[in-house]
Amino acid sequence: MNSNLTMAKRTKSNEKRIALLNATLHLVNNNGFHDAPMSKIAKMADVSPATIYIYFENKQDLINRLYLENKASFSEAAFKNYLPDLPVKKGFELIWRNMAQFKLHQVEEAKFLSQCDNISTMIDEESRQEGLKNLQPLLDLWKRGQKEGIIKSVSPYLLYAYAIYPLAFLMTMQQRNDFELTEGNLTEAFESAWNAIRI
Amino acid sequence: MNSNLTMAKRTKSNEKRIALLNATLHLVNNNGFHDAPMSKIAKMADVSPATIYIYFENKQDLINRLYLENKASFSEAAFKNYLPDLPVKKGFELIWRNMAQFKLHQVEEAKFLSQCDNISTMIDEESRQEGLKNLQPLLDLWKRGQKEGIIKSVSPYLLYAYAIYPLAFLMTMQQRNDFELTEGNLTEAFESAWNAIRI
Amino acid sequence: MNSNLTMAKRTKSNEKRIALLNATLHLVNNNGFHDAPMSKIAKMADVSPATIYIYFENKQDLINRLYLENKASFSEAAFKNYLPDLPVKKGFELIWRNMAQFKLHQVEEAKFLSQCDNISTMIDEESRQEGLKNLQPLLDLWKRGQKEGIIKSVSPYLLYAYAIYPLAFLMTMQQRNDFELTEGNLTEAFESAWNAIRI
Amino acid sequence: MNSNLTMAKRTKSNEKRIALLNATLHLVNNNGFHDAPMSKIAKMADVSPATIYIYFENKQDLINRLYLENKASFSEAAFKNYLPDLPVKKGFELIWRNMAQFKLHQVEEAKFLSQCDNISTMIDEESRQEGLKNLQPLLDLWKRGQKEGIIKSVSPYLLYAYAIYPLAFLMTMQQRNDFELTEGNLTEAFESAWNAIRI
């Protein structure tokens, strides 16, 4: 079966692609964008600098893809076990806790996403728009909550600002060892989130 | 030492210093830290690149000072008219609205501060610690609120995450024209902030 | 590691390395260390400035290598045809004349070595020590001469100062056209050298 | 007597001039020409960089003057107590030992002169020629020695190479702590020098 061979080849290539994405993630997180040169990324992924350009158009493209793939895996995690017909608060808590778990355990990925979302010049507009789509189920849930009179009738940006965005801050502080996000804190945090957006 | 009494000389011009800080603010905001080279900063401030080094030790020092001076002017604005014996909610609302006004009207400064606070590699630890001190009156107010049984007895990091940090998100969205922070929205936002932290 | 078996690539060209060393030699000799910038070296070697850093770690490394390689080729010349069992005076004369020939005909190399040996800040200590090793056969010969009661029993530094070091001066003067090192002069010079160190 | 005032002024100015020369001497000796910037020289002499240009035309001029003044003080020392009618060997020994004493005790000055004499690009031709004149009495002595059949009838460059130049090497080695120039060594060295040039 020569499909095996192609398979093998594709698999091997994908390993390099993933190694490159991982190296980029790690370097940008720890050294900052301005000290994550292509040469270091290549070295860390154990390939030649030139090889990067086989898998990605250029550095910006590499960053964009990294962003989009992490964003996708974030929302996959966020909506795990979520069913659109759950009661609003139940559904929200499920999503919220999923997101919190991701930020707590996929620290590197979360840190990278947070940087990208906070720095206007890192990701280009197109990729950012693309990344936003993943949130749709949450927006739908909120809309339903508003119809049902459970959630404040305000812009989803406001809801996001108070319900989701604070998690990024807590994650950052936890990473700097300024603050520990225990199970108790997590429950308090959810309470705050819910109180901020419920009617 | 007494030479400055007897000898004539040109003196450092504060105008140039400020022009340099402004140029840096503008470039970092619009191009990102990685595309704000000293040469562009100099050109924008209408001085020679070498002149920067008369006013600042190096690029990092320039960024640090810009951060600290903006942070100071932010907290000056934040605590304008604030008196430590105001009732807790009144005091909090005053500070919160002051901060919101700053973020709404000193957009550039706020954007820069937000970037610095969110990217670990931008400001060195020392300057960050220095910048944190400015928040003390708010922390004191929260402590008092907790004693009085008005504010949740949780870590100040949690309070900050839900009461203050969301403003950064709203500011960013407003800047991207995704969202308009009207007077009405502002009142809703404050409600959310307060509900998130009050008992 | 096995990648060089399976993958094609351009290989470092020794020609470029040598062109860079030659350019450096020439520029340092004619303009001095302080006016031999990497940009000029690159231009003279007909490569991009960045290419230098493929072949050498940095400017100091480039200078060190140039020193060591010239030092090695100097001592290769110095000990050409030398056999350790030659009579002391014969052996010394052979080495001395070899050195003189090198300094007379490999003028550029000799001039560079002389500069390096006379300016403490040019070569780092490690490379200087490395370069010293090449003289060992001469030191051994002197030691034998001392045992045989032919050569003064004084520090080898003294012997070197009077037997070898003067050649550097003569070479310099010859280069400045102040003095011509004819065959006759050479014989006189050797006589002086020998008289200075023999018992 | 207003000459007193002028005197005072001239004296004060001369102090700065000397401070600048000393600073230059020290920095060039210890850091090398390429790391002895005008700004450091000024700082070390406790004056403004601009002040240097009141006392010297430019950096090259500063180096040249330093060279010439040290060369002059070297030959003043060299010919101390020398009388042109001394017997040749006596006269030579006097001068030689004077020179040796200078190199042993005015280490900084001697080191600087040695650097200048060995590096073609440090001093401009004019100053070098000027500096050479100081040696005249020694050259005259040698000429007399040659007439009297005591000293080899060879070029004065050869005589200098073997009689004087080796001292520079010994001084350098002494400074690097590779070698100690004791009284005994000094006598051996003089013997070598004399044997190298006498008939």
Place this chain on the structure above:
DNA sequence: CATGAATGAGTGTTCATTCAT
């Protein structure tokens, strides 16, 4: 005379990207 600010030209070095294999 003396100053510290100011600077254009230059420094060694790095980088994202391309080339030749």
Place this chain on the structure above:
DNA sequence: TATGAATGAACACTCATTCAT
């Protein structure tokens, strides 16, 4: 596909010198 060599353009920073006082 994959490589390491190669590079032009840029980078942060420094320097000898001049300017304005």
